[in-house]
């Protein structure tokens with residue numbers, strides 16, 4: 585009997601967790617090789633449900649049309665509603681339903697990559713967007729082989745979320761504070777939120793955006809270009825951006 589939590593075999597639980605994560609890391613490394621071989625930049629979008637990930641992806645694909653070739657992997661517990669929203673833009677999308685699972689794992693991404701590849705949808709030097717399952721806890725622990733992690737936090741969720749879900753924000757390369765058009769209607773202190781984020785991850789970039797009004801999207805596209813130089817050519821950027829703010 586484990587003295588810490590009273591379970592039958594605590595050490596076995598920890599060993600199993602370590603095995604699962606080590607196995608995931610092996611698949612993630614393989615995904616990274618596969619993406620690098622094709623010159624693809626891959627972004628893992630993480631957030632709680634409803635923060636605006638799919639809406640932002642749809643607008644990004646529309647605004648950067650002609651500049652970048654996007655492919656999308658959608659993670660959800662059930663339904664292919666988000667993949668359908670992406671396909672409506674003309675971009676290819678593979679839906680992964682995790683069922684009882686609360687996060688995407690690297691081997692799921694590996695299978696989805698092959699599905700996209702077999703269909704001829706993994707364009708050389710393109711951009712792969714991975715929308716993770718809405719959850720601020722579990723997805724933080726699973727490397728998918730992405731180039732960078734983008735955590736989306738909407739202003740309706742409260743500025744204290746980085747403090748409550750530190751693992752998620754500690755692994756962020758970029759935090760998008762979304763639904764900025766609602767700032768006038770909710771109590772959300774952007775400066776305080778940024779300070780919480782930077783205490784956890786000093787190197788994280790933070791941008792305030794609204795997929796509805798277009799506020800901050802120029803900076804988001806600039807960040808994407810910086811992280812996927814082969815895929816997004818700055819020379820054609822200005823003509824394709826529909827910044828309204």
Ligand SMILES: Nc1nc2c(ncn2[C@@H]2O[C@H](COP(=O)(O)OP(=O)(O)O)[C@@H](O)[C@H]2O)c(=O)[nH]1
Nearest residue numbers: 633634635636637638639640763765794795796
């Ligand atoms: N006001 C406002 N609503 C938004 C914005 N982005 C998304 N939404 C709304 O938020 C809800 C959830 O959006 P969705 O993209 O499905 O979130 P996801 O679950 O993170 O993919 C929908 O009702 C969207 O219309 C935004 O920038 N401003």
Ligand SMILES: [Mg+2]
Nearest residue numbers: 637638666715
């Ligand atoms: Mg979604």
